[in-house]
Amino acid sequence: xxxxxxxxxxxxxxxxxxxxxxxxxxxxxxxxxxxxxxxxxxxxxxxxxxxxxxxxxxxxxxxxxxxxxxxxxxxxxxxxxxxxxxxxxxxxxxxxxxxxxxxxxxxxxxxxxxxxxxxxxxxxxxxxxxxxxxxxxxxxxxxxxxxxxxxxxxxxxxxxxxxxxxxxxxxxxxxxxxxxxxxxxxxxxxxxxxxxxxxxxxxxxxxxxxxxxxxxxxxxxxxxxxxxxxxxxxxxxxxxxxxxxxxxxxxxxxxxxxxxxxxxxxxxxxxxxxxxxxxxxxxxxxxxxxxxxxxxxxxxxxxxxxxxxxxxxxxxxxxxxxxxxxxxxxxxx
Numbered sequence: 001x002x003x004x005x006x007x008x009x010x011x012x013x014x015x016x017x018x019x020x021x022x023x024x025x026x027x028x029x030x031x032x033x034x035x036x037x038x039x040x041x042x043x044x045x046x047x048x049x050x051x052x053x054x055x056x057x058x059x060x061x062x063x064x065x066x067x068x069x070x071x072x073x074x075x076x077x078x079x080x081x082x083x084x085x086x087x088x089x090x091x092x093x094x095x096x097x098x099x100x101x102x103x104x105x106x107x108x109x110x111x112x113x114x115x116x117x118x119x120x121x122x123x124x125x126x127x128x129x130x131x132x133x134x135x136x137x138x139x140x141x142x143x144x145x146x147x148x149x150x151x152x153x154x155x156x157x158x159x160x161x162x163x164x165x166x167x168x169x170x171x172x173x174x175x176x177x178x179x180x181x182x183x184x185x186x187x188x189x190x191x192x193x194x195x196x197x198x199x200x201x202x203x204x205x206x207x208x209x210x211x212x213x214x215x216x217x218x219x220x221x222x223x224x225x226x227x228x229x230x231x232x233x234x235x236x237x238x239x240x241x242x243x244x245x246x247x248x249x250x251x252x253x254x255x256x257x258x259x260x261x262x263x264x265x266x267x268x269x270x271x272x273x274x275x276x277x278x279x280x281x282x283x284x285x286x287x288x289x290x291x292x293x294x295x296x297x298x299x300x301x302x303x304x305x306x307x308x309x310x311x312x313x314x315x316x317x318x319x320x321x322x323x324x325x326x327x328x329x330x331x332x333x
Contacts, residue, residue, distance in 0.1 A: 003320040003327060006051060008063075009100040013310040014284035015250035018096025019063035021051065021081075022106065032070065033077050034088070034215055037120040040079060041086050046328060048081040050320045053329030059083055059247045062090065064097040066106055069118050076107050077118035083331075084244035088218045089121035089170025091140060091254010091286075091306050098126055099135040099310035119143075121170050121218065139307040144294050145169040145258040146301035147266035148210055154203045156181075159196055164204065167266075169258025169304065172210040172221040173241075174200060184228030185240045185281070190248055193281075197224040197242035213297025225256045235279035245333055251308070252278040252286040258304040261288050265302050272302075 006024040010017070026044040028036035040048075052061040062082035069077050078097055080087040087093070098115065101107040109115050115126040125141040149166040156162050160181040164174050178184040185193075204221050212218035224242040231238065241249035241256045249256070257278045264270040276288040287307040294301050320327050 003050070003322050004047065006047075006318045006320070008051075008316050008318060009104060009312060010314045010316060011096045011100045011310050011312040013092040013096040013099075013251050014280060014286065014308050015282050016092050017061055018093055018100065018310060019051065019057070019061065020097050020100040021063055021065050022104070025065050025067065028067070028079070033079065033118045033120045034217060037079060037086050037088070038217055045086070048086060049329040050327060051318060052081055052083045053331055055326055056318055056329065057083070059244060059331065060250065062093050064090070064093050066097065066101055069116075071118065074116040074118055074123065075109055076101070076115065079120070082244070083247060084222060087120070087171060088215075089119050089143060089255050091142065091170065091257065092249070092251040092308070094119070094124070094126070094140050094254065095138040095308045096310040098128060098138050100312050102128065102130065102135050103133065103312055121215075135310070137307055137309050139305055140254060141291060141303065141305050142254070142258045143170055144296045144301040145262035145304050146296050146299040147263045148172065148299070149208050152204060152207060154200060154207075156196060156199050156203065158199075162200065164200065165263050166204065166208065166210055166221050167259035167263040168210075168212065169260070169262060170255030171223050171259075173223045173225045173256050173259040174204050174221050175225045175227065175260060175263055176200070177227050182226070185226045185238055186228045186231070188226070188240075190281070193224075193226060193240050193242050193248055194246050198245070200224060213299065223256060225253070225260060227260070230279040231283055232279060232285070235277045235285055237276070238279040240281040245331060248281055250280060250282050251284060252280040254286060254306045254308070257286050257288045257306050261290055261304050262302050265290055266300070
């Protein structure tokens, strides 16, 4: 007995996958995309698991559905799906989804070159440029981002004492800067990131609460952002973002870049209007900027922007059949 058939456009944003699912959309209940995200997780999460995990996906797989906007003044709504969950916001996912959606004619902008998009974390504005029917770049004006916790002391098994910050940029990020027991990401291999990230994440979530001041459904430090010196002199900083159970972001990470800028702004190391070029673990770059300052509950926050690119490379049709013993997907950890 079949469970569902899904047509997809496959792309990558600066190296990290984006699978835009163009059919099989479940009907979602809720007055906001945050409420609809919760409805998806409660009633339809099998779709995410089937399409993102092996054998139809992999540990780095990330995807999205495009929906009509709830507010008819907006252009579209995005629901993010990936191996780490149904995210409130995904920067690289937005860039890839917008690119694939525009090139396939699935998004019809009310104003060419500009989009108003609803995501579970809130509403965002997107600028883009097209030439010869291809999207050359996408710039996201992201949701309010802020530094939530500073200088948390951890005792990490196998690593020792570590001090970390936690910042929000659409997801909560544990940020690790170079220090005595961490020499910088340029001195680590991928296996080091995969080994220590789950340990650090567990310790942080045991010590501090990470709850969005305006949406309590967004909670928990889910991502690790390990920092260091970039390979390319044009970049301001490098990072490797860990998410899910064993994934390292191949892109510079849009929400991670937003969280990093919020952290640096709070510490007086970035100013309004200042450009911040962020390098990924594979050397690709996003261009960030602190656009303005705002208030988010009790926190002084920033409104960041992130500019990047994506490339569409294929399309496919995926059938999820309950006759397949692995229809629900799996991981090998």
